[in-house]
Amino acid sequence: IPPPNVTGSLHMGHALQHTLMDVMTRHKRMRGYRTLWLPGMDHAGISTQLMVSRALKKEGKSRHDLGRESFVERVWKWKRESGGQITKQMRRAGSSVDWSREKFTMDEDLSSAVREVFVRLYEEGMIYRGNRIVNWCPQDQTVLSDLEVEKLPQAGKLYYLQYPIKNSDRRVTVATTRPETMLGDTGVAVNPSDERYSELVGATVLLPLTNREIPIIADDFVDPEFGTGAVKVTPAHDPNDYDMGQRHDLPQVVVIDTFAKMTAEAGERFAGLDRYEARKLVVEEFEALGLLEKIVDYEFSISKCERCKTVIEPLISTQWFMKMDQLRDRALDLLAREKKPRFVPETPYEKVYTNWLENLRDWTISRQLWWGHQIPAWYTRTGEVIVARSEDEAREMAGTSEITQDQDVLDTWFSSALWPFSTLGWPNETEDLKTFYPTSVLVTARDIIFLWVSRMVMTGMQFIGKEPFADVFVTGTILDAQGQRMSKTKMNGVDPLDVFDKFGVDATRLTLAQVGTTDTRWNEKQVESYRNFANKIWNAARFCLLYSEGAKVKPALLQTTTANLALHDRWIISRLNKTARDMNAALAAYEFHGAVQTLYHFFWDDFCDWYIELSKSDVTSDTPSAQRDEARSRLLTVLEHALRLLHPFMPYITEELWGRLPGEKPLHPAYSNAEPTVMLTAYPQGGPVDETAESEMNMLITLVTGVRNIRAEYNLKPSDKINVLIGIPSPNLRKVFEENTDQVKRLTGASTIDVSASLNAPKASAKFLLTSTDEVAIPLEGLVDFAEETKRLQRKKEKLEAEAKKLQAQLANPDFATRAPAEKVQQAQDRIREIELHSKALDQAIENLQ
């Protein structure tokens, strides 16, 4: 499971992911696989620290009043008392995780895995401490990784500032969005090929408002097309300028501090000012000096803290970093050679993942927080750095006990990156690790492919030498009814718990399962229809149980080889087999939408609308008999199989109903000693499809539907008596209808059914065709308007002819015959012949009316 934040509560995204994971787990479990779905939570560094800090603030205290140790203790207390709401909600959602193995990223075993990884990477030179420019959040007072920063478009200004040149009356104009940083400028850069400035390269600029003299340098980074083609360089406060400064050995003048206030270095007049106040003042000063050329409106993107939305201040700071090249290369190699992980859907995620990896930069892993894994590095009084698995080990290595631990903690994602193996006991060679690693599949939302998925792959390859999972299933996003992303700030989120309350967990799960990988607008109507489906299941089961006296579930009754079964029995067994096969195929291919549709139609259409209706004559009989018991038992048995097929999607209703069914309900052999539960029965695998039964039943359905259609078109009341005449040349087929006349009578409300080799119906009849040779007529003395009936038959004929015309055009094309597969050509020809016969029969019927 992607471990949710300890501070979080269940939202639609979780509900979706958890439903899919649960369906997969329950399905595999029912097939006898040893499944592990391991739950847990993430300590969520910043967000948890903020939450507890906020609570402290209400008491008028800050974390500094408590001190580190008591603050961390306070967070643990919060975690014990009110953290992990989501685990309760997951129980409600029916998530069949193994709670006995629940993990928390700050647990001692996971923490020791974190230290182990840190030490090993440090020893290999892949983790280092360095002084570099980083993303700093002045509000949260911590460094952030590139992924924790969001770029937002911003309407701003572009300021054109003029800098005088020493020993010249020329000025050079630079464009900037942040005038206040000019106080930290240590150079002006132009493109080496820019002829406008070629003479000025090497000249000295007299930086206004300061006493500094700074050089004009040439660097390829500068785009001559943008602004004036000359750029002010502030190595201490801009990532690009930092790089340029490195290349040209420019000094770094720090003019903004960690609270985004101007430093003493900025000069007396500016020191202590907020960055925006300083900006205003700098612009005023330039204007007063006549050095402000112009200000233009300019839209650019600004970096904000993903969490608190404060504008990021790039600062030079000493932090811990992880080198990514080697890790990245192994991940790319894994994908190239073994196609792991396999993304579902492959497009676009495989490419997105690859592109991101290819452009990966070093990862800033330290955070200036108290809540998290404290960095296992210690410093001696002489400044020596010691990285060790424990303080004792560090003392020993240092040869002194006078050491202090690094105050920073690790990025939350550092421990999450180890989740697939740290939760299984690594670095110990545990049985669990051997059994369950590599895992089969990860289900996740696309926004953490970089933050989490890629990092798990990299650490997995580095420390286990094997991929953490074979497949990655990336879910779609549930949007609101307007197509907007659901978010806390927009207040447009739909709470899954409310949906559970309103429509039930099972209905919600079906709705979510069919979302699969597509982005979908939330539509409550959909849930409502699945609630109705659940109701339908309940009522169908009620019917089966109402007539269950003398009956019980008996799997042998679904064997078609031995018994001489009625058509509808052979048919439902065939449908059941087909459905089971389709379900297993759909689930193996992660086709959840198809799986849900398959279940819905099997249960509602096949089982309820036809099978139950056709069973009624036997099942509801008042007189006990072996035949009645068998019919009842077979009905119960089909229901029992259907419940098993439904179970991974609808655990609650299936468990409840399954428990009520009497009879032989064996568990899967893998769980033979367990307490009875539908969870541990065998998922039906499906058997042979009976094509004869399917096609005969289809004819019966066509007959019933056709008669009902005529009833509707002639506005016949249910109480109106009708006689149905059927003309069927084939003796075999005639037998099928003869055997089912009582059924057809019940389903159509007909008084008599007369099956014969050829139709002999009065002129005043409504007619339709079962096939081109098989006809049905309903005499309607006094009710048939001959002109109307003619039109009705004409309309049917027109429909057929339109289709035939299309096919004929296709066949008329000589290329079709030569190039299309023979099978397709044959199909088209067959269909045309069928339509011709059908059409002729209709002509005959029309003629009879005249």
Next chain:
RNA sequence: AGGCACGUACGUCAAUGGUAGACGGCUUCCCUUACAAGGAAGAGGUUGGGGGUUCGAAUCCCUCCGUGCCUACCA
């Protein structure tokens, strides 16, 4: 700024290059002995526009329009 998706019935979504489907909604009829949260029968589409490839295109290619997402160091 680049990159990537998406656009199918009134709505939400399906459809290995082979006659475009489902559910909801809508229309008509029915409280038929499991279920009115139900039953029966229907209507509804030139698959965003245009062009191309192909025997054949919702599907592959190009282009335009519209929508969304991701990445990025343009001061």
